[in-house]
Amino acid sequence: MIFSPQKDVAIKQYSLQESSSLGNTVFDIVEAKGEFIRRKSNFLVPHRKDFYFFCLVRNGSSRHWVDFVPYTLQPNMFYFSSPQQVQVKEKTEPMTGIMLSFTEEYLQLEGNQVLRKLPIIQNPDNAHELALAPAHMQFLEELLGKMLVEFNTEHSWRNTMLQSYVNVLLIYLSRLYIDQSQTVQRSPDRGLLKKFSAFIDSHYSTLHQVADYADLLNLTPGHLNDRIKQQSGKTAIEHIHERLVLEAKRRLLHTDLSAKEIAWQLGFEDDAYFHRFFKRLTGETPATFRTTIREMYH
Structure with a gap:
């Protein structure tokens, strides 16, 4: 291992x-x-x-x-x-x-x-x-x-x-x-995406909704989503969810915390919802992912 x-x-x-x-x-x-x-x-x-x-x-x-x-x-x-x-x-x-x-x-x-x-x-x-x-x-x-x-x-x-x-x-x-690079875009207008990503990195465990970040950026949720999709090809909520999944995967691999404890750390009050959220985005339950990824890392 x-x-x-x-x-x-x-x-x-x-x-x-x-x-x-x-x-x-x-x-x-x-x-x-x-x-x-x-x-x-x-x-x-x-x-x-x-x-x-x-x-x-x-x-x-x-x-x-x-x-x-x-x-x-x-x-x-x-x-x-x-x-x-x-x-x-x-x-x-x-x-x-x-x-x-x-x-x-x-x-x-x-x-x-x-x-x-x-x-x-x-x-x-x-x-x-x-x-x-x-x-x-x-x-x-x-x-x-x-x-x-x-x-x-x-x-x-x-x-x-x-x-x-x-x-x-x-x-x-x-x-x-x-x-x-394979994906760096030459478009000069990616400033909002960078600010949005920085806010997600700072608040992913407490803010899960597009409206939360729209408030921080002084934009309406719809306008934020449109501009983020234009600059990245992905919706604002996809960026938020991808960051949550990445952190969940990190903790499932690198800690012995239970899925319930990880859910709580990432701001999910209901661990059953976290279970459904993780499976919907990854195709695996948290427990299955932990077992599979640790087998790969042996």
Whole structure:
């Protein structure tokens, strides 16, 4: 079995401060030089990070899962993940490369808000890796190398220089993302969809109706639904339900909570309704899904 279901009421979450070797709380960059590090606290244990994580891999073969997708590290690849995704480390091996991490707080700093709109941050494909041609690898090696040097010195305007480097990095990665993406739409009018999705991520356990989100966005439910369907091809309620199902699946796989407890955590007052809701959207009962997915993960 590649994971250890949690008996606690919540999947363990690690902050950047806990993950950083220096205890940094907002921004961190470090070079991996082939040291073998296995943190027993999260090896084979489902967990979340509260920060964005980016990793340029020179060499390595570790294996991990992001939600329900397995990844084996390969040389000359770029890996990334977003806050709150459930991850499991299945196999850890020595790695060489450069790892960059920053929190939502970093994106809220003056001048950084625009970064939130970039594809590599929005991640509409829910992707986690980019293949790098030799020219891409060289560019990223040089850029991240400069960031690493700047981070570890005390030059004047150090933070401003780092912010500039991060801007270049995320724009460059976003171009690669679009080139390798299967579903990124070129339409410039997706702002409402992004706001709507962000609200769902923040309120999925308490707000289940389109009208709830329409109130937050100062729109009528009908207008919100029409615009969301225009921008995504799916109705507003489909987005809400997909987010609820994703979180339910995460907890069915990664915790030993009963379906009734999960239903309560996700804002369903009636666990029988949650049972019908889950089966209608997935074709399986919560119990059947848990059994099937855990058999697959053995």
